[in-house]
Amino acid sequence: MNATGRSGGLLKLWDNRLFSSNEVISSHNFLINIGTWNGIQEKVVFANIYGPQSVTEKAALWEKLKGIKQEKGGLWITLGDFNVVWGLEERFNSIFCSRSARDFNCFIHEAGLIDVKMGGHKFTYFRNVEVKMSKLDRFLVCQNFLDLIPNVTITALPKEISDHCPILLTSSWCDFGPPLFKFFNSWMLREDFECVFIASWNTFRGFGIPDLYLLAKLKWVKEGLKKWRATTFPKEEADLMNLKDVVHKLDIEVESRMLSDEEIEIRCRGYKEIIEKEKIVVLDLRQKSRIKWAVEGDKNTRFFHGYVNKNNQKNRINSLLLNGEWCTDPLIIKTVTTQNFHLYEQYLFNRSQFSFSDFQTFLNKFVYIRVYVSGDIRRVDAPGFVKLEHSKFYNVIVQSPE
Template sequence: MNFLSLNVRGVGEVGKTSWVRRLKVKHKATFVGLQETQLSSSSSIDVDGCWDSIEFDYASVDANGRSGGLISICDTSVFQSFHVIKNRHYLVVCGKYKNPSASVIMNIVNVYGPQSISEKKKVWLELLNIINGRPGTWVVFGDFNAVRDPGARSNSQFCPYSASDFNRFIHEANLKDYNMGGERFTYMSRVDAKLSKLDRFLTCPNYLQLFPFSYVTAHPRDLSDHSPITLLSGESDFGPIPFKFFNLWLLKEGFDKVVSDAWNCFRGFGTPDAYLAAKLRFLKDKIKLWRKDSDQKEREEVTVIWDAVKDLEKVAQSRPLSVDELQCWSDGIKKITECDRLKALDLKQKARIKWTMDGDENSKFFHGYINSKNRTSLLHGLMINGRWTTGVNEIKEEVYRFFHDKFMDAHLVRPKFCNPNFKSISMMDAIRIESPFTPEEVKAAVWDCGCEKVLGYH
């Protein structure tokens, strides 16, 4: 799912509706949340003008005069809402995200925070009760009118009490804040140029598991003093990932034969370094094919074993199992346990952390750690010449240029150091230096060192 959040500062003004639509189309948003619509009746909002198709549904909160107002618009082909909770400062839409594999209960909160510190604290407590009282995946976004630390403000006053209440709400609701790309501040006052990071996306760990490569970007301000911000779940395609070798393969039957056969049957030509590189590529391709076939056979085998174990367990409910049946059931359980153990070894190496206790196989923990590392390692965008760039080719070129300049030899012509009059050792002395130590030499060195310590020599 792709989200777009914008404090539009009056959706009824000239050009605002078409601006929202352009942003929706550009970022392929399937859920759009607007704050400060400034319309006291939702019937006055041109929702059709904000969308580019007829497949949409929306919920809204009317403004109080020219203050506030919320609207959330969703693509019904992706998200189907079934319950709405309305408040002056937040709009909760509960529904089902139509995942290709299975439907997921998702609760999406569009927030426009109040100005008063006491009112903010009240809103955070209400939202916390709602989040703790309803199951499902949570996405909370909007203009919170609050910052988390002094670095989120520039040329404006920081309130530690408001920040403390806001941080406490995020912690107690178990929400995660994203590192935002693009603009550093999402709000800029057009009167006195005060800058603040008031807009953000907060998600629960379930959302991070569902969309491990999601990222948030603050885009340039246009018709509002707030930046449009997006939460996109897609992954940029930077080409094939590097080949990685897993220790688990060494424990699988047939791996040694695949490596030896590929190494011995390779035929190539060229210089030694080119020949070796081609041979390693050939070996890598053979290992990839073996891994694909091996994983498929293993999944099919585990499925068959699971079915047999379940059938025997059903039989055991009506009569005692025979000796052969008990042995078959026991062997199946052992095989499934061994497969789970090997999968846990894979997770351990992917996460690149050690188990806190030998035998711990908390796969959910390792999956979360892997997804977290993937999110922080991916480049979703770079600031190039003062402009936030998300294009894959532009990012590749900038990364290449950076490291090319970093490691380029500054001295193209170096002085040569050559003197034939340097003294050198004989060939026999060189061989003696490189020869391994004998046990007698080691014992003599240890004995001499021990005697020196006993006698007080240094």
């Protein structure tokens, strides 16, 4: 698209070996290519945007884009200079228009787009004369795109001649090592968990001041649970796949002949076991997604997967600016981040004392705190919170000889 004076002008380049454009929709403010991307079955839409200056023209552009998205469907990747911000914090020493921001936020929500977290520079537009800065350039993608390619990173690169920063979208998997240990409440529903927990808790032997002793004991229990998880979970996944295979074969058989009473019993029992095992999977997804208002029995796993991916994108550190250069090496990022937290490390003689005689009183207060923080005083057994005094492990902890 040609420029008008110093404004506008849209240019799009792509590799024909990776993307094939089958349809083009263009106007003065956007250039949309609809086509196929190698390795992706659904059609992909790249929408290059240049937002107008007028508030009314922006609102009309958002409505037009929503109509095109609804009509064409597909995986949407929207990018460009939108000439608007969604919040006051995205402007510095610049005029903020609340109406434009409200219209833009409504467009993002109604179009089902997601503003992926951007690394690099906080602002993408710099006006050197009056030191004005704004975040006008961004990528907006649909949820289906993130479900398909969850490891998406966006970085605002340093600007050179232009007053806008180039923004780069990449998809790469960075190996930061094994994931950190996380306890899932669904583990307590498994029959062998009780034996593993009690054995690990009672077999610990140690010494030291109370806080370090408790820390060492919890680490000992954690190692026992990690070994149990490493051996039990693969077996459970294999059992679930075998159950599905058996039920699927019987479903095929019933189309051509009558099943025997024994086969009908196997099929019914298999369905029940599959449902019970899938419930545990849903519980884990709900806890990963950290949605406090999740309703018990909700089996919308795709919904939970979306929130898990969104949390991962928000919390992941894709790169760090070190000595004026962007570093993406996972090992260096881990080392520098760890060194930063060591600045707040307390030495042994400065540590807060953790000493009390009545461990049971502490546990009761701990339960009260957890329930209070959950924001649901009416339900002590709300999802994600265990009422410890009703737990079968409570007596094991309280009656521990230490």
